Amino acid sequence: MLKLKNAKKVFNPDTINEKVALKEIDLKMELGEFITVIGSNGAGKSTLLNAIAGNHQLTTGEIIIDGQNLTGVPDYDRAHLVSRVFQDPLQGTAASMTIAENLVLALRRSGKLNLSTGVTDKRREIFKDELSILNLGLEDRLDDKVGLLSGGQRQALTLVMATIQEPSILLLDEHTAALDPKTAEKIVNITKEIVSHHNLTTVMVTHDLDHALELGTRTIMMDNGRIVLDVEDEERRDMTIDDLLEKFAKVSGHELTNDRILLAQ
Numbered sequence: 001m002l003k004l005k006n007a008k009k010v011f012n013p014d015t016i017n018e019k020v021a022l023k024e025i026d027l028k029m030e031l032g033e034f035i036t037v038i039g040s041n042g043a044g045k046s047t048l049l050n051a052i053a054g055n056h057q058l059t060t061g062e063i064i065i066d067g068q069n070l071t072g073v074p075d076y077d078r079a080h081l082v083s084r085v086f087q088d089p090l091q092g093t094a095a096s097m098t099i100a101e102n103l104v105l106a107l108r109r110s111g112k113l114n115l116s117t118g119v120t121d122k123r124r125e126i127f128k129d130e131l132s133i134l135n136l137g138l139e140d141r142l143d144d145k146v147g148l149l150s151g152g153q154r155q156a157l158t159l160v161m162a163t164i165q166e167p168s169i170l171l172l173d174e175h176t177a178a179l180d181p182k183t184a185e186k187i188v189n190i191t192k193e194i195v196s197h198h199n200l201t202t203v204m205v206t207h208d209l210d211h212a213l214e215l216g217t218r219t220i221m222m223d224n225g226r227i228v229l230d231v232e233d234e235e236r237r238d239m240t241i242d243d244l245l246e247k248f249a250k251v252s253g254h255e256l257t258n259d260r261i262l263l264a265q
């Protein structure tokens, strides 16, 4: 499903600003696996997502998605395989267009649909089905402009837009970080629902350690460009945040230092 082989990313190579952001990362994910990613500031979490999405090309190593070797393939040529939801709810949607028009855009972006444009009756039915999973009543507001929605409703819609065509990989980039705690919890629950409904292979970066253990099937911790901890199954099920922090300190040789994690606790 997703394979990173010996993936390395060096920014500004051979200059005084050289930075090795990913150091020989090996990562394999099976279909339907949901990984949460945590780590210190500058550990390489965003670079990892950018490498999977194709926003940054690897310096060396390989990336394979669904058996296709995508090493060197730019983001726009893998957009049909990889969807991403960002922190800012305003980033994923067009405010001046209706909910239905935004969903049509999402279908067209995926490249998996025929090129006919517009909001057909058949599509309205599909959109209603997908939106009803959210339990926010958006299925009855297909013709409302997205600019009328709250931040949480917009982020929920962004999740539907990112998943409606069942991407091979869903990337969640701290997608609840900009929301108030109550709305963030709603989006967490919606995320669980959507990911399980479509059985999506998902990578979620988060600064919320509760969410890191609550969502998904596996947690990786990054430090200084490496995956230093990779836990799943019973080990993960029984784990508390303190256990996680203790393990991190043991394997990395220092405490987890991340300004946003401190704020979240």
Ligand SMILES: Nc1ncnc2c1ncn2[C@@H]1O[C@H](COP(=O)(O)OP(=O)(O)OP(=O)(O)O)[C@@H](O)[C@H]1O
Pocket: 011, 012, 019, 020, 021, 039, 040, 041, 042, 043, 044, 045, 046, 047, 048, 258
């Ligand atoms: N475009 C870039 N040019 C140069 N250096 C970069 C670039 N992007 C990231 N870096 C560096 O690569 C390292 C990893 O950065 P990255 O943003 O992946 O970390 P992160 O784990 O997402 O951090 P944070 O939790 O602080 O957002 C950092 O030292 C960062 O300064």
